[in-house]
Amino acid sequence: MNNDTTYPDALKPQSRVGQAGSPTAASELLDVALRPGASYAQVTVALEALLALTSKGLAGDEASYAQYQSLLLDLHIPGEPRTEPTRRWMASQIYQVEDQFAPALADFTALPVDQFRKRVDAEIAERSRVKHPMSAYLFEGTPSVEDVRFFLEHHWTRSYNFYSLLAELAFRFEAIEDASVFYRNLYGEAGAEAPDRSHPALLSHLMTYFDIPLRVDFPALDPLEKAYLNNRIRCVRHTDVAWGLALLYAVESVSCVNHRRIYELLQRLDVPEEPSEFHRLHGTQDEIDTEEMWELIAKFAPDATFQHKFMQSLTRHFEINRAYFDMLWKKMQQQ
Template identity: 80%
Template sequence: MDSATLQHRANSQLAATDATTLLAEALKPGATYPQVTHALEALLAVAEKGLEGDKSAFAQYQALLLQLHVPGEPRTEPTRRWMASQVYLVEDEFAPDLPAFAALPVEEFRKKVDAEIEARSRVTHPMSLHLFQGTPSQQDVRFFLEHHWTRSYNFYSLLAELAFRFEAIEDASVFYRNLYGEAGAEAPDRSHPALLSHLMTHFDIPLNIDFPRLQPLEKAYLNNRIRCVRHPDVAWGLALLYAVESVSCVNHRRIYELLQRMGVPEQPSEFHRLHGTQDEIDTEEMWELIAKFAPDEAFQRKFMQSLARHFAINKAYFDGLWQEMQELSDHRA
């Protein structure tokens, strides 16, 4: 390895360390404006390197961005949101290229979107085939559900964030109706996080998530979801949530069938039994809202960019989980 490469790595590691230290100081109550801006400059430099392909910088910036996203000291909430919004601007500069993009009539646009979602479905991923068509061990299923909890426990917060992006109440109400169901309607103990927690308890999975220990691609997956629903351009959030909701029924139905084969009782399985049918209504309501904006060419482009980024991160993330699951199985063997 030549000296230039070694120096580059040393500089990258130093920048990452500086960003971590500076951010920790900037997020203390009472931090000064110069401290905050200095930390932000360091964070943006690391984010840019990460998005340019530096794996170490990528892991570092995703960890720091997740630190801004995860609820923390209430007095630093405005600072954390502002700093995160500046990271989004850097990420916008690396939005996926769409060389074959062409705006379409709304009906044709939906066909294209649905075809893209179907083609990128997790159903055909090797980990999904192992879990839902193979003979996974109890440990494999527990591993999958642990990460499923990380992805699913606070889905309601994504709905709330995106609802705030819409000025018209009739547009925002699409997400408020969905949120009402997520919250258990008139019975908070029937909220979806509460129902899903029963399954985690059944498998002895801790409900508290250790965010720092998550792998970089899982952090990237979580960060991208939050970024999309907070983005000032609603195309990003609509694409992300439509992609998630439109495959929700199939994914949850397969998990429910897996739990049935394993003999898991009905109460812990109820979350997935319910989601195996009801999300189709939410999907159709969301598309009606998307259709209001879809005649705009810029909206369609950003919508497709959001889908492309979501699927790229999603595949890399699931590839990483699949590799880790196999390594853990080999170790136990």
């Protein structure tokens, strides 16, 4: 674990601590549980250790937090196809523990749908990463090429497979007219009729220009970056669509501004148009996706429970996002 990593109080909710879990034991048990021919008993023993580790980590133990995020990411990222059902089931059980540590929202009140959107948009505007000191330095200062490369490397880590989040959330909707919101977005992400124009392909040109490896070294990621990635996957897989809708709306609604700023940064560095194209395109087109997504959210928003879970998801996303960007900013300054 990186000793420079700090865990803000926002990421240490006060709640009951589960059974003591050993990070080493949980890792070893999970390794056994995912081997070919593992028994149901071996899987359940590993799961019990994972759940105990998760409770301990979310209650404030830093070593447990780092290890549970690492093991959860192991369950999330593509692996041996035969273990996919087991990994998804184990991850879903961890989500239930994470639900117990969801933000309390003591001052929550349900609102009419139009006022609810104003509340949501105000929250996103106030806590957008565009206002983070690292963003101010990159977009308004004079960052070095090394700093821009560092930023883009992590930008690739969280952006290259965004299409998979859309696909996961689409499956949560029973009505095709609801799911189609994400399928239309996914069609654009996949490059429509030209796969070589897919968004991951376009973004990869920028990574190649900056000599950034396209293959992500997941084990080497900081625990807070793993937490950020895990939370995105958890939200879009959650059985309650409020979690996924909040997460993707928060990402999409600021996408244009973020990508426009990055494109302007690339222009100042005289980066050619081809590797810059991904950000040029995203500087305008995501506004349509945002409005379509809000129309879907508005169908569910009259329900007070939906609003409450939506705001829990939004709050949790920004807690993790802030800690993650603080970590990146600290490391950038230490370069």
